[in-house]
Amino acid sequence: MDAKNIKVAGFGGQGVMMFGQILAYSATKDEINGLWFPSYGPETRGGTANCSVIVSDKQINSPVFKNADHLVAFNLPSLDKFKGNLVNNGLILYNSSLINEEVKMDNCVAVGVPINDIATTLGNDKVANMVMMGAYLELTHLFSDETIQAIVKKILGERKAHLLGVNIKALEAGKNHVRNLGVKYA
Amino acid sequence: MDAKNIKVAGFGGQGVMMFGQILAYSATKDEINGLWFPSYGPETRGGTANCSVIVSDKQINSPVFKNADHLVAFNLPSLDKFKGNLVNNGLILYNSSLINEEVKMDNCVAVGVPINDIATTLGNDKVANMVMMGAYLELTHLFSDETIQAIVKKILGERKAHLLGVNIKALEAGKNHVRNLGVKYA
Amino acid sequence: MWETKYEKSSGLTDKKLSYCPGCTHGIIHKLVAEVLVELDILDRAIAIASVGCSVFSYDFFNCDAEQSPHGRACALATGAKRVLPENIVFTYQGDGDLASIGIAETIHAANRGENITVIFINNAIYGMTGGQMAPTSLLGQKTTTSQDGRDQAHHGNPIHISEMFATIEGVAYLERVAAYDPKHVIAAKKAIKKAFQYQMENKGFTMVEVVATCPVNWGLKPVDAMKWSKTAMEPVYPLGVFKDKGAK
Amino acid sequence: MWETKYEKSSGLTDKKLSYCPGCTHGIIHKLVAEVLVELDILDRAIAIASVGCSVFSYDFFNCDAEQSPHGRACALATGAKRVLPENIVFTYQGDGDLASIGIAETIHAANRGENITVIFINNAIYGMTGGQMAPTSLLGQKTTTSQDGRDQAHHGNPIHISEMFATIEGVAYLERVAAYDPKHVIAAKKAIKKAFQYQMENKGFTMVEVVATCPVNWGLKPVDAMKWSKTAMEPVYPLGVFKDKGAK
Amino acid sequence: MPKGRVTFNEELCKGCGLCVEYCPTHILYMDMKTLNKAGYNIIKVSDPDKCIGCAFCAIMCPDSVIKVEVNK
Amino acid sequence: MPKGRVTFNEELCKGCGLCVEYCPTHILYMDMKTLNKAGYNIIKVSDPDKCIGCAFCAIMCPDSVIKVEVNK
Amino acid sequence: MAKVLMKGNEAIALAAIKGGVDAFYGYPITPQNEVPEYLSKHLLDAGKVFLQAESEVSAINMVYGAAGAGKRVMTSSSSPGIALKQEGLSYLTAAELPCLVVSVMRGGPGLGSIQPSQGDYYQATRGGGNGDYHLIVFAPESIQETIDIIKESFDIADYYRNPVMVLVDGLIGQMMESVDFDRPVKERFLPEKNWATTGTRNHPGRRNVANSLYLDPQALENHNIHLHEKYKIVKKNETRYELINFDNPEYVIVAYGTMARIARSAIEMLKKDGIEVGMIRPISLFPYPELAFDQIPESTKGILTCELSMGQMLDDVLIANNGRKKVGFFGRAGGMLPDPEEIVAAIKNFDERVVK
Amino acid sequence: MAKVLMKGNEAIALAAIKGGVDAFYGYPITPQNEVPEYLSKHLLDAGKVFLQAESEVSAINMVYGAAGAGKRVMTSSSSPGIALKQEGLSYLTAAELPCLVVSVMRGGPGLGSIQPSQGDYYQATRGGGNGDYHLIVFAPESIQETIDIIKESFDIADYYRNPVMVLVDGLIGQMMESVDFDRPVKERFLPEKNWATTGTRNHPGRRNVANSLYLDPQALENHNIHLHEKYKIVKKNETRYELINFDNPEYVIVAYGTMARIARSAIEMLKKDGIEVGMIRPISLFPYPELAFDQIPESTKGILTCELSMGQMLDDVLIANNGRKKVGFFGRAGGMLPDPEEIVAAIKNFDERVVK
Numbered sequence A, B: 001m002d003a004k005n006i007k008v009a010g011f012g013g014q015g016v017m018m019f020g021q022i023l024a025y026s027a028t029k030d031e032i033n034g035l036w037f038p039s040y041g042p043e044t045r046g047g048t049a050n051c052s053v054i055v056s057d058k059q060i061n062s063p064v065f066k067n068a069d070h071l072v073a074f075n076l077p078s079l080d081k082f083k084g085n086l087v088n089n090g091l092i093l094y095n096s097s098l099i100n101e102e103v104k105m106d107n108c109v110a111v112g113v114p115i116n117d118i119a120t121t122l123g124n125d126k127v128a129n130m131v132m133m134g135a136y137l138e139l140t141h142l143f144s145d146e147t148i149q150a151i152v153k154k155i156l157g158e159r160k161a162h163l164l165g166v167n168i169k170a171l172e173a174g175k176n177h178v179r180n181l182g183v184k185y186a
Numbered sequence C, D: 001m002w003e004t005k006y007e008k009s010s011g012l013t014d015k016k017l018s019y020c021p022g023c024t025h026g027i028i029h030k031l032v033a034e035v036l037v038e039l040d041i042l043d044r045a046i047a048i049a050s051v052g053c054s055v056f057s058y059d060f061f062n063c064d065a066e067q068s069p070h071g072r073a074c075a076l077a078t079g080a081k082r083v084l085p086e087n088i089v090f091t092y093q094g095d096g097d098l099a100s101i102g103i104a105e106t107i108h109a110a111n112r113g114e115n116i117t118v119i120f121i122n123n124a125i126y127g128m129t130g131g132q133m134a135p136t137s138l139l140g141q142k143t144t145t146s147q148d149g150r151d152q153a154h155h156g157n158p159i160h161i162s163e164m165f166a167t168i169e170g171v172a173y174l175e176r177v178a179a180y181d182p183k184h185v186i187a188a189k190k191a192i193k194k195a196f197q198y199q200m201e202n203k204g205f206t207m208v209e210v211v212a213t214c215p216v217n218w219g220l221k222p223v224d225a226m227k228w229s230k231t232a233m234e235p236v237y238p239l240g241v242f243k244d245k246g247a248k
Numbered sequence E, F: 001m002p003k004g005r006v007t008f009n010e011e012l013c014k015g016c017g018l019c020v021e022y023c024p025t026h027i028l029y030m031d032m033k034t035l036n037k038a039g040y041n042i043i044k045v046s047d048p049d050k051c052i053g054c055a056f057c058a059i060m061c062p063d064s065v066i067k068v069e070v071n072k
Numbered sequence G, H: 001m002a003k004v005l006m007k008g009n010e011a012i013a014l015a016a017i018k019g020g021v022d023a024f025y026g027y028p029i030t031p032q033n034e035v036p037e038y039l040s041k042h043l044l045d046a047g048k049v050f051l052q053a054e055s056e057v058s059a060i061n062m063v064y065g066a067a068g069a070g071k072r073v074m075t076s077s078s079s080p081g082i083a084l085k086q087e088g089l090s091y092l093t094a095a096e097l098p099c100l101v102v103s104v105m106r107g108g109p110g111l112g113s114i115q116p117s118q119g120d121y122y123q124a125t126r127g128g129g130n131g132d133y134h135l136i137v138f139a140p141e142s143i144q145e146t147i148d149i150i151k152e153s154f155d156i157a158d159y160y161r162n163p164v165m166v167l168v169d170g171l172i173g174q175m176m177e178s179v180d181f182d183r184p185v186k187e188r189f190l191p192e193k194n195w196a197t198t199g200t201r202n203h204p205g206r207r208n209v210a211n212s213l214y215l216d217p218q219a220l221e222n223h224n225i226h227l228h229e230k231y232k233i234v235k236k237n238e239t240r241y242e243l244i245n246f247d248n249p250e251y252v253i254v255a256y257g258t259m260a261r262i263a264r265s266a267i268e269m270l271k272k273d274g275i276e277v278g279m280i281r282p283i284s285l286f287p288y289p290e291l292a293f294d295q296i297p298e299s300t301k302g303i304l305t306c307e308l309s310m311g312q313m314l315d316d317v318l319i320a321n322n323g324r325k326k327v328g329f330f331g332r333a334g335g336m337l338p339d340p341e342e343i344v345a346a347i348k349n350f351d352e353r354v355v356k
């Protein structure tokens, strides 16, 4: 597998940073290299947060990349900010609960998932980012269910262990939604 | 006149710094160049103080000199410390009130003046350095009486104007002492 | 017919505040701005913004401003006020800025009786940097650098700035106020107004300490943060006038 | 048969003191040295020498020592004491060092209740640098930077360190003493001894402020300097115990 | 005709809820459906007629979102 | 036989005169004739028999010049 | 131990613990806050010393106090905070006290920004403290290399009785990478610290004094010469650098830290375009790897210095190069991070970049 | 006015008054104490501002406050005191506030000594503040030249909106020379300070803000580029140096300040011995007079850098020389002052002195 450059962005509080970290943790677990780099500082308060992730089975050189292979956009400002920096045939995965008009871009695959609505149906708004994760994995097949679930379990830890179930449900729901859409990417 | 490098040294409180400054002020008054540089800092407390003076009718370059033309030593430690750094045919003027055995050095003129004793006879221990000044001028003829007296007057200022008389007496006494010794230098 | 009773103060620029939702910085900004307008000194005011979440206040107060290195606001204020005695100079500082790194500059400005006004925001934590312990943090308070709660043995005691400054000769006015409900916000404004009036009268160093909040780094909802500042902080930092040279 | 009643303390090295004739630094050095010997803590004492005339005290106290940057003695003491809690750590600081540039480090060491002892020499002037105004200089006092006498309007007020530190929770013992006659020198020694005893008992931060002299920069004979410290300084800096956690 | 009237500069709102908390007549609520551009839920008035124009909401609003008018 | 005896480590003396001032029996004086190596006038005892061994001179001496012994 | 994913700042903290740190004194500042935050928990739990000082000035002087007492001490800060430590660093170096100083650079000057930068190269290598002194400065390019160096840094500091600075930028501090904490550290013989101020009962008959005051100029000059001789030995023993793609490069890039990582990608891209570019990656900034420049082949057309600054290491490159090659400069400042494509372009337009 | 004999520090103070200083904020330190002492009397008498701050940190920040308000402000200090001003200097430069900083160097590192030294060249030219910034630094060799530069320094600072540092050593501060205060100062057109924070009533419709924070990295980079462009102009306009005995010298000495004066005497002695030695005397240290080195004739055998330090300006000499000549170094440190004979000997044994 060659290196994947991934950009994840959204409002603070939407679980954007966690989304990116899960990918990097998964890479480490699968004994390939993972690198995660957040936008940081007070300006992220309230405003939009984003992070970059690189996963690769080779040594990772530049932590900075010009164009992303995958953009995961949790809201409209983020989509607008980053959609211009994608490689040919890149992937845009976006939150259609907050982004109403459908996204169309030449030589890019764009997939919308109503993650907030799905999360609400699951009875827990907080797992919207796991819905997104499910959809993302279904499209990219970057990591196995075992890997992801192990990481999610580790992150939830003792205190939040009871939430593992709904998180796994969310992952499933994301995957199913994409399957039902019938889109393929990788 | 070529540049004269002068070293003045003694106990703190013996009027060593003032002695050197009077020479530099006199040079300025006579519109030649004067440079005065003190040893400074706490170590001078109680201990020995010294200063370097350069007078010259040309531009003064290095403020630092290896060997002095004239050494004016107000006490024994100063004499011991600096007598090794004199030019050939240099002048050593020393305070024989505190330096008992006579100073003898090859290719140097050494003159002792009991400045404290003379000052005491004048009824003011504080003018010992002016006795030294008188002796110094009698030997070097660096500056005229008018020049020196004008500077001394300026330094005493209003508040100490009444001391001008005794200071002038001290200068005279120093000169006379050297005349009576019959030594000549310049 | 409708009459405006309350609207955004002209003492504030129309820049959107950078503070977190429900942060008392915004409330106190309003009070200062309203006072500057009411006393008609906005156009000769110089705000000294310190380093902390309120660093951007140089863009919020609608007057000239200087942005100070962390902790040195009172030094900047001294420098400016001494050369411009006709101007109104005030600093706006957090507890990390004033009570920790800036304690020397603040004490000596007070001791010299510099004719400046200090607005001191005590939120018992370092907000800007993400919730480290402040010298004002309460015993037992969990912060990112006192994760098991502030322990006197390791971290020392909450520092009482107003109590300490009350002993300083050059201080003309010194009051500790709170902002956790409308009544106290209105009282806080009175104190701030008095401080600026004293500066206008060249009475000396004036300071208002505001018991404030940091909902985000306290890990509390804004409303609960208000409650905590009342129930947990106020007992440790009792409100009141600590010094008033004008009082007869 | 003759018995020695007084001789040079073994708590001092045989290096000749660098102080000016009649300076109280020498007297206070003796007191500290005698106390370290009497309490048998000389061999585990670490002296923190500050920057001032007493900078050379690292060569005078007969124990290990660290020479601090100007004003930071209490920071060094904190650093050392935290890693060597079994040792006795004390600072010896002038008023410029402690009350001016070092006020932040001193206050925060006190506020943390660091278990150290501070010997604070208040001679109302900067001695080492040749007689500039100190924050402790008296109103009207002529110094090289207040040549027409200290004027409150320009130079601010004499700072009262003991009064200010009395408000700090972490302070265990705090007394202001004098050295202008045998009676007061003996009392000063008692205070210094108590401070070190409290440190041995881990009671917290202890400080003794000594109303001292600087004959040279005051322009007074040593004997007259002693009189001035009594007649001019003591009224401004009243002697007494400002805090004593041990007292019941 | 109500005693008071409150209007909101919605884009400045950060959904902190302080106004809701301190409104003595409890006529403010957070609209969980609507986000402003910054992504915050905004505030609505449930029962405008009950507004007494005390301005407590506005006094406590850190972001100067609320304008309060009273009937004279 | 006097109650006390004072001896001086003369080279340490700085001639500050404090001992002279604080000696309750006024038996110390500064010898204006003799300087030590550092250039200071040193202290002499005018009337050794009058020494009461109070050690006030030594207590006030900043430079630990004075040793005081008492007769037991 | 298997690899773990860890944030740079936390890795710095954990590596310091593995390196045997006894005490940390510091003051919060972005972007290095996770260093004290991690240590505040783990040092106190381990019965070691963690103390949040009232300021950077105080922190560096607490380090002085504890280093003088012979312990392994560290502090950590960022640009303006390091500026406040300059006097203390001069004193520590003058008193020959070992310690570790971590500097996580952000954009400057002044308050600047909190984004990654390399604008403090002068601050690290030339200092703003007074007098002739040097810190031993290492600038790793990855979290792994940072861990390895931090673990070793206390040994190096103790061996030379000199402060060691580990210089990274906010990106290394804030990012996460897969790392291994168990890589071996070079063995060194470390003499016991018989100079430490632990009380004379621990070294009877000798007073230990930590001091930097020498009123006698000759004594102070001798001390300066002693320090200077020491730096020569440090230069001989501790100079570190890496040569990348160095067989007969058309151009040579000189870059350290994050900029070197970006340059690595640029070099690969240039290879694809048929342009062979090598890199000298200084790992020690003081001592600076001057010798590396002797290995640049005759045929090489020029040297491109790349920094996240307006050009500071450039001085050392010019000194090391000493007129042999054309030297060009590419820099971004204020927290801007170039992507590899920008360096590719800079190499392709080298002539526009030449400064000497 | 006729010449007067005056102490260097007092001359600095009087020259500042002649230069129109409005306010002085400083903290005592040897060997510059006569500067504040003189100003404390004469500024207050003139109804201007003199304030002894509680520390150097506070002093430089008071300077910031008053400079932001548009006044002519100065501070003065010495080595460790200047170290404490580094953060403030970075802020002042970043906020583009003009001021005068007098630095009277003493022996270092650490507390060091109070005797004359040139060990703070790095501190003055590379700073220890964070980020990419520069002070404009002048290093006069005599009290007369110091007076002339101080009188002009406020104009220069105001013109470029940048702090100016006048760098001398303790000898220039402590010695007395015959000087003239009435020599003319170059006329400059100075735009009014419409940026000063004097209250909006003095500039209606515009808020003035003194600031160095730019959270947006692109904005901060642009600011850095702006400062960089400014320094280029400063380099073009304000570079100053003197060439001494430069017709076809066998060797060239590079020295500034007191060391240059000592070298002048050495050059005369060498003449007597039939050895022609020239000197480049940098007067501005930043900008550094690189161009002067282009005027060294082909025939010259080598360059001897002479400093009262272990070798700091040496960096700039090597950069300026860029490999053209052999470069040697002669230095004394810690307050030791060489006599001219030592420099004579160093020239005669140049080969032993070569460093590159």
Ligand SMILES: Cc1ncc(C[n+]2csc(CCOP(=O)(O)OP(=O)(O)O)c2C)c(N)n1
Pocket: C051, C052, C053, C054, C070, C093, C094, C095, C096, C097, C098, C121, C123, C125, C126, C127, C128, C129, C134, C214, G027, G028, G029, G030, G056, G080, G081, G084
């Ligand atoms: C010299 C320096 N040290 C540290 C920092 C980092 N810093 C920025 S704000 C801050 C403290 C903020 O806390 P506080 O003053 O209480 O204000 P708040 O953010 O809580 O309103 C710190 C330590 C800095 N910018 N400069």
Ligand SMILES: Cc1ncc(C[n+]2csc(CCOP(=O)(O)OP(=O)(O)O)c2C)c(N)n1
Pocket: D051, D052, D053, D054, D070, D093, D094, D095, D096, D097, D098, D121, D123, D125, D126, D127, D128, D129, D134, D214, H027, H028, H029, H030, H056, H080, H081, H084
């Ligand atoms: C950073 C720094 N600033 C200033 C100085 C100069 N300095 C040396 S001692 C001193 C003050 C001495 O006064 P004080 O602390 O009262 O002690 P004293 O000499 O009166 O005993 C000063 C300002 C210094 N050495 N370092």
Ligand code: SF4
Pocket: C018, C019, C020, C021, C022, C023, C024, C025, C053, C123, C127, C128, C213, C214, C215, C216, C217
């Ligand atoms: S971090 Fe805390 S203090 Fe800062 S703006 Fe947010 S809530 Fe307010």
Ligand code: SF4
Pocket: D018, D019, D020, D023, D024, D025, D053, D123, D127, D128, D213, D214, D215, D216, D217
């Ligand atoms: S200067 Fe003053 S304080 Fe210092 S030693 Fe002399 S008399 Fe004592």
Ligand code: SF4
Pocket: C022, E008, E012, E013, E014, E015, E016, E017, E018, E019, E020, E043, E057, E060, E061, E062, E063, E064, E065, E066
């Ligand atoms: S108080 Fe202001 S910011 Fe907070 S919810 Fe109400 S209107 Fe919005």
Ligand code: SF4
Pocket: D022, F008, F012, F013, F014, F015, F016, F017, F018, F019, F020, F043, F057, F060, F061, F062, F063, F064, F065, F066
């Ligand atoms: S007190 Fe001591 S130093 Fe002073 S005169 Fe007497 S013996 Fe000498």
